[in-house]
Amino acid sequence: MLAGAARIWLSAAAAGLERARAALAGVTAAVARRARPALRLGARPARFAARWMPKGLYPRALVIVIAPVVLLQSVIAYVFMERHWQTVTQRLSSAVSADIAAMIDVYESYPQDAQGLVLSRIAQERLGMDVEIIPNSELPAPGPRPFFSLLDSALSTELSEQVARPFWLDTVGRSSLIEIRIKLGNNVMRVLTRRSQAYASNSHIFLLWMIGTSLILLTIAVLFLRNQIRPILKLADAAEAFGKGRDADFRPRGASEVRRAGAAFIEMKRRVERSIGERTTMLNGVSHDLRTILTRFRLSLALLERSAEIEALEKDVDEMARMLEDYLAFARGDAGEAPVESDIRAFLEDLKADAERQGHQTELAVVGDPLVVIRPDAFRRLLTNLVSNAARFGDRIAIRANHDARYLIVTVDDDGPGIPPELREDVFRPFVRLDEARNVDHGGTGLGLAIARDVARAHGGDIMLGDSPLGGLRATVRLPV
Numbered sequence: 001m002l003a004g005a006a007r008i009w010l011s012a013a014a015a016g017l018e019r020a021r022a023a024l025a026g027v028t029a030a031v032a033r034r035a036r037p038a039l040r041l042g043a044r045p046a047r048f049a050a051r052w053m054p055k056g057l058y059p060r061a062l063v064i065v066i067a068p069v070v071l072l073q074s075v076i077a078y079v080f081m082e083r084h085w086q087t088v089t090q091r092l093s094s095a096v097s098a099d100i101a102a103m104i105d106v107y108e109s110y111p112q113d114a115q116g117l118v119l120s121r122i123a124q125e126r127l128g129m130d131v132e133i134i135p136n137s138e139l140p141a142p143g144p145r146p147f148f149s150l151l152d153s154a155l156s157t158e159l160s161e162q163v164a165r166p167f168w169l170d171t172v173g174r175s176s177l178i179e180i181r182i183k184l185g186n187n188v189m190r191v192l193t194r195r196s197q198a199y200a201s202n203s204h205i206f207l208l209w210m211i212g213t214s215l216i217l218l219t220i221a222v223l224f225l226r227n228q229i230r231p232i233l234k235l236a237d238a239a240e241a242f243g244k245g246r247d248a249d250f251r252p253r254g255a256s257e258v259r260r261a262g263a264a265f266i267e268m269k270r271r272v273e274r275s276i277g278e279r280t281t282m283l284n285g286v287s288h289d290l291r292t293i294l295t296r297f298r299l300s301l302a303l304l305e306r307s308a309e310i311e312a313l314e315k316d317v318d319e320m321a322r323m324l325e326d327y328l329a330f331a332r333g334d335a336g337e338a339p340v341e342s343d344i345r346a347f348l349e350d351l352k353a354d355a356e357r358q359g360h361q362t363e364l365a366v367v368g369d370p371l372v373v374i375r376p377d378a379f380r381r382l383l384t385n386l387v388s389n390a391a392r393f394g395d396r397i398a399i400r401a402n403h404d405a406r407y408l409i410v411t412v413d414d415d416g417p418g419i420p421p422e423l424r425e426d427v428f429r430p431f432v433r434l435d436e437a438r439n440v441d442h443g444g445t446g447l448g449l450a451i452a453r454d455v456a457r458a459h460g461g462d463i464m465l466g467d468s469p470l471g472g473l474r475a476t477v478r479l480p481v
Helices: 002-052 057-109 117-127 150-162 203-243 256-303 308-332 344-357 376-393 448-458
Strands: 130-134 167-170 177-184 187-194 340-343 361-368 371-374 396-403 407-414 462-467 473-480
Touching (some): 057 117, 057 187, 117 130, 150 167, 150 177, 203 256, 256 308, 344 361, 344 376, 344 396, 344 407, 371 376, 376 396, 376 407, 376 448
Parallel strands (some): 361 396
Antiparallel strands (some): 167 177, 340 371, 407 473, 462 473
């Protein structure tokens, strides 16, 4: 009985958990559907900022330094203008308006001083104002308001509240004085007071000090950042030059982290060069031993009587020698050859002449400066492999070189059967030979395009295959300069 009740209870609990899981999944899906538009909307500012943010390390560092300073100075200037400058100006304007209102009350309370002589003396001695009563006069026409009208606004508001009479105000005519005229019946009271009595005129000193010190600090920060970024740029240039197969004079400088990265790069460079040197030495030894054996084969075959079998063996030995050279060329790469400035036009003209001697119609065009920094023997091997492939499978060949400020681009077109797009990357793998319409290394070892791409990448570039305007295959070599 108890076991049955337990099973029933467990089944009910499992069903309840399943319903709760389904409900939670539904709630999660609903929340995700509702939050998706908000997430997309929030991602737009991030994409906008990423699009317009500078890409270089030096500009980004400047933004990191300058943006907080500018923001801080803007907040300080706003708070100062809003809380201090405007408040002080308003209080000073209120005091001037109160003094003028008091003089009006004195003038109206003592009619025996109709000319206002006593009032003028009291205003001059006690309030620092020049007061004059102009009989039978009217207020002048309102003048133009100044562009920066903080003083006009504050003083006009206070005069309207405390004097409550028609008035005319001029804060522009005289740089150090303010002229106020108030209509008193048929007369006009003219008041001249110093601008400093109604306006916080020394506030610009604080702003000038703030801006000046900020500019000095930012200049120091920019110079410091420039000195810190320069070793990183030198390291990047050295790494780029090493990737192109060029030797760069580099010494670690700058901060300790940058020096550590520079020392690691130099150590890596030494290990790579040592590994390449050891491999080259080993391959030279293997090449010497194998060539010695092949030479002995040739001598032995030359001493035998001529027959069909001997001729077949000689062909096999020649084929073996050619295959050996291809293997060693691929394994050796272009190690040991220094980049020098070479004339690319001379290379291409030699290849054009070779192709024309084989009966192929060949076109050549060179745009830009023909002088480029390359490994001449390795680059000649690259171009020879490409032109040989084009000559093997096509009748017409078009060679074009374009040297601009950033890249050297060489294209080799033919009118052969081409290579299907899905197989164009496979032909760059070592020992791959196509057995269909276009056998790239027919009669070879399958290393021609592999050697060509290896040479191009050793120069920091690459080779791409595409469709040719002639109807066949286009091989494009792109090298940074």
